Amino acid sequence: MVFKYQKAFGYSTEDLDTIIAPMALDGKEPIGSMGTDIPLAILSEHPQHLSHYFKQLFAQVTNPPIDPIRERAVMSLATFAGNNGNLLLEDPLTCHSVALKQPVLNNYELEKIRSIDTGLFQSKTLQCYFKADGKPGSLKTAIDRLCRYAVDAVEDGFKVLILQDRAIDSDHASIPSLLSTAAIHHHLIKKGMRGQVGIIVEGGDVWEVHHFACLIAFGATAVNPYLALSTIRDMMESGKLRTHLSEDQLKKNYIKAVNDGLLKVFSKMGISTLQSYQGSQIFEIVGLNKDVVDRYFTGATSRIEGMGLDEIAREALSKHWLAFSRRDIPSSRLPVGGVYQWKQKGEFHLFNPQTIHLLQEATKKNDLQLFKKYSALVNDQTEKAATLRGLFQFKKNRPAVPIDEVEPAESIYKRFATGAMSFGSISWEAHTTLAIAMNRLGAKSNTGEGGEDERRYEKMANGDSMRSAIKQVASARFGVTAMYLAEADELQIKMAQGAKPGEGGQLPGHKVDEWIAKVRHSTPGVGLISPPPHHDIYSIEDLAQLIYDLKNANPKARISVKLVSKAGVGTIAAGVTKAKADVVLIAGYDGGTGASPVSSIRHAGLPWELGLAETHQTLVKNKLRSRVVVQADGQMKTARDIAIAALLGAEEWGIATAALVVQGCIMMRKCHLNTCPAGIATQDEELRKRFSGDPDKVVNFFKLITQDLREIMAELGFRTVNEMIGQVDQLEMRPAIDHWKYKNLDLSAVLYKEPNSLYTGLYCQEEQDHGLEDNLGWKLIEDAKPALDHQAKVTGSYTLKNTDRTTGTLLSYAISKKYGSAGLPDGTIHFKFNGTAGQSFGAFNTKGITLELEGDANDYFGKGLSGARLIIYPPRTASYIPEENSIIGNVALYGATAGEAYIRGMAGERFGVRNSGAKVVVESVGDHGCEYMTGGLVVVLGETGRNFAAGMSGGIAYIYDTRKTFAGNCNTEMVDLDPCDLSDKNELFTLISRHAEFTGSTVAKFILDDLDNQLQHFVKVFPKDYKNALQVSKQGASVHKK
């Protein structure tokens, strides 16, 4: 019985094994890796769930996403089902609603609601089915009828509509629950009745987090996934779930997993409550036509048209017939799916056994014919469509040119980059191989989010270099030190990544060995969290500030911003360009990853073709295009992909997944488990020995793809890549596309050529003016010449005003270039300032610099501190009490890796977030202090705000808690609150003494004069992971586990 329904609603064995089983067993959404290479829903031959046509949107630059785990306290899943009444009039009647703590109902809860009969609250169940006769119009008739019944029910006074789809048989198929929900939701809105009733979905086709998210975003108040729950029971009874857990516990786990997944989906957009998400429609529709969207999903973004109701019906029926066909041989098993694991009868994958094999052989042998064979298999999508670019063809309206007239390969290589894959997610061998290969070509490799081991800056014996040309600055700022920034050709700010836009990341503890920990400035064995947002980027102005900071940290490097494709990315890219980014990277949703929740890999973000076209058009229209380099990436595999990217407007291209395949990756998709048998995505020593890649293969890959690209260019009549950029009128849709699903796609928005003026080009032709000339830093460098030249001690005195931003960073660059990460000896340079500092005072300042400020400072004080000493105290003449007044702004010491700071006064919110080594004394902090801290020491001689130490996995904090309020303010999920012992006392004594010495703090003096007594007021915030790691290393055991 369950089996028949599973077939009818489109479950596959993969859904059971890969999605539902882990959710029931572990209470968590399953994690996957290596991106997605299956066709878009609209292009797929396999019957799709309607929600697959909906891609999740996410916050990007406009506002920050939230961390749903560490900041759970500000999130809520509560909702109310019933009549909202008149929002402007308070009335006792509006209390007659059902309050739900979370939106996923089990069957008992649903029946309870269904049987409420108080006279003031009653629910009505509506059957959602349509005639399974395959005739046009059947689905429309059914939906129209359903909407009529819904209106009747509201008029009759029912308070909750339960949309049920159990009533299916061989003549009647279920309407996809997303469609019935949205249709009723919008119909009631149009009738002005929506607020009078709650909508509960009793759906058989709801099992993944994404399904729930779509339902809620399009109007559902609550969801009862009855078939998923029955599936869990069925799997338990048949022994498929190896567990001692009871059925009840399994179902509870599943519901918890759904809820956590939902929180993650909301938080991606920066939304913290379910009630805000309800009806928000924060999705982009890819593949439904205007008629369907306008009528049933009114207001949702949809750019390329697609299927109508009859096609939706046809797709639903193809699943229905698997269960109810009277004619076919009944299948004894569910369809295989083949989405997360390639299967012969499953979904089409662009990386399949043939293409993987051919790519590896071609690059091993440097064989162009084999490479073309591989490319043909990927490019030819006439039979099996997979990507939007597969629907294009080149117009052959220009005369071909001989290939010798096409620009040489050597000048094209530099346009390539390998994608950001961190050392930590991949092995040393894999990471350095990419760097060596790209450096040989004059192209660029990317550090990813993991920092860089400094030995890579020395040239190797054979002349090769392991240095990563692009250094990524991601939200966790792992390894982002002054030296790291100085040793780069490009600094890339990762606003989001394709595989999981709007989310942070996690490197599991078992992948963090001593080496990784060292490079990331953390503790071995402790999991590393990357927060979803950059806490110093909450708006475009903040991004402009960071771009400015990074340009100061390395005036010679390009500053690049990585964005993920979605509707509106063009506007964001325009803003980013105005913010002085030198490069904008548009990443596609299908990009790879080492670990990401599977629903995010598949359902969040849009293909790069859409984002790139929009970006290029917007930049051209706003006369910004010639100021910025546009780069694109996302599962690019062949020269044709590159050519299309160029014609759509990208002058540089990133390739990551294919580069790994060339090194031996066989798409195992176990990166997150640390068991990569090819030695690529693992830190396990044994497995790393099995690495079979080498730089030659990677070099061959780029040589072959460039050779092929040049042939395409010759054929199309382009002599240079520059000529190609933005010449989108060389592309057109393939003729005679008559597939029933996608024959009505309208890609004219992608193929539109925005006319450009005489004064702006179609590609980058001028440099951004970063406005560095006004920075005080140049003067500071001049004055510090004796120190830079022969390490003589230097002092100086300056006035600051709040337009003096990013103080000292240029000087720090000069020191790093000459003295590396060792910097200058402590206290070599001591500069004193008077006045108000602008943003980013002391950002990324390195060892040997002491900046003393008498006055106050704005936000980002000590951002990325890399070894300098910062001292700040109020003007000596100030009459207010320093410890009761703000002296610096928010987000101080974000991502600090080393150094000291002494702050005589109160700091704002997000103090010391991602601190991994700085020692700091401050007299009070706001909310979310020391979030995600992994190292260093923070002493707060006063009160903290809420949610202190969220996600803190390393380092120590001491709080002077005389009022005994701290415990209530601390997020103790990852930390213990301990009393201080003798070693703590010594530590405190040292730091507080210096604080007193440098700032004259009276609070410090008071404590020091009475330390033995005052010690009892100090609470030691000790991260549990860190405590364990210390104990383990004390026992001499290696933390590095197999």
Place this chain on the structure above:
Amino acid sequence: MGKPTGFLEFTRELPGKKPVSERVQHYKEFTELYDGEKLNQQSARCMNCGVPFCHQGCPLGNIIPEFNDAVYRNDWEEAYAILSSTNNFPEFTGRICPAPCEAACVLGINQPAVTIEEIEKHIIEIAFSNGFVKPRKPAVRSGKKVAVIGSGPAGLAAAAQLNYAGHLVTVFERDDAAGGLLRYGIPDFKLEKWVVERRISLLEEEGVQFRYHAHVGVNVPVNDLIREYHAIVLACGSTVPRDLPIPGRELKGVQFAMHFLKQQNKQVAGKDAFADAETESNIYTGADQCAW
């Protein structure tokens, strides 16, 4: 896959073989079965690849990672269900298939491959001994009749599938027993004939009829078939040997291996056969598996 680190912990092991002194006494199979723990370990070696090359290498499309996982979980019924969804005769392939799956196994890129064939054999044998293997009778008969000519693996598979689709199938076999090369070709030590018998009985129980000594075109008129059956399946197999026209070919004692194998099978089965093999020295010509 069950155990993510299984491939690191266990090495490839084949089941044991009976001692040579015993083997020379008879012509029967001599490989043993794994014990439970060993079988579990071998299935744990499967890495459940994101792109299972084994599954691509298998001409039947056996969903190998899934059944390996079921074996690891000791879920024999599920393992059998997965295996039989793509393979009509796992007991044959599990013994004699050249295992392109193992040649394609991803673990095989730098370690010995997973013992897929042995696992397949164990699944089916355990399924038989636990009574999971039941005749698959169709729910409804279509009223159509199909003749299948040849009872080798292709003919038997066609018969099984057509029967399950509801048609009435009669298999015409020119020899005196069904199986084609399974019976009169592949030697007993690789595939004992009771294994073939077991499957034929199952097919008969499912409703397939067999006619022996029925050589279509010789003692069974083709027109009869055309008249009586709605469709005919030609599954005559490949018993024609390939010649090796080299000097010395015409000498006495040089024989086709195909010929020899058939006689050998008949002899082992206790049926009458000429004993060409009694001559002192013979050279048998044949290709590939045949030459074994």
